[in-house]
Amino acid sequence: MAEHEVKQVISQLHSLKVSNLQTAPKLLSKAKLGLLHLNALVPDDKTSPAHLLLATTVLEQGALLSIRLKDTDAFTRYYQQLQPFYSLPANRWSRTGKPANQGKVTGLYLLLLLSVGDYAGFHTVLEGLETTGGKEQLENDQFIQYPVRLEQALMEGSYDKVWGETKGERVPSEEFGVFSEVLINTIRSEIASCSERAYPSLLIANAKNLLFLDSEGAVVQFAQSRGWLAKDGRIYFPQQEEENMAAEKDVMSSTGIVIENTLGYARKLETIV
Structure with a gap:
């Protein structure tokens, strides 16, 4: 599968409607096979910046669609597949820009850990983010700050704050709303x-x-x-x-x-x- 074919699949994934979400796993498998043929599914020193961005676009779409399908196991796998890309130095992205949804995917993973009561894992991820990105960057990321506020409220026993944060305009995106009932x-x-x-x-x-x-x-x-x-x-x-x-x-x-x-x-x- 050529690069343009992977891009066509990405376009199809972007245009999926709620009624067609069940077709997403098949499309994602097709796109990942294309990345494999391009030697871009796992980054290495020879992976071009364009292919790095192509791969992260596919994997991030997979992560976000998995949340919409309420498949947390699939989401976790996509999050793990994205980590080698997210850990690349900034100069690897200089020509094409950084991954578009890193903050959102990471924030969703933090929220998943919080919803299952894995506070140790939550803080481990948060500490890693602070080490690599800096405290100021985390404080300016609305997707990271959302689960951080929820965790602080839960630790304080301020359940009314948690309730309020899961309602309406305080939820930063549709995917985060999926966790409200949890x-x-x-x-x-x-x-x-x-x-x-x-x-x-x-x-x-x-x-x-x-x-x-x-x-x-x-x-x-x-x-x-x-x-x-x-x-x-x-x-x-x-x-x-x-x-x-x-x-x-x-x-x-x-x-x-x-x-x-x-x-x-x-x-x-x-x-x-």
């Missing part, structure tokens, strides 16, 4: 764990706001999945052992503050809506 599930899990330690029970109406659920029926369903008891308009949490309760007194106090703050935010949000 992150909300992460929030629910965090708040649920805190609630179990902080309270013996909660009103179902309060739990609805607290857990960002749409209905009281959804609260009951969620409660059942956690092994909680829903009875007489309240959610009852499993009782803690007395010795554990004493040890967790300080944790319970701080968690209670977080929950009260989140409840207050949720009530305000409900009022606005």
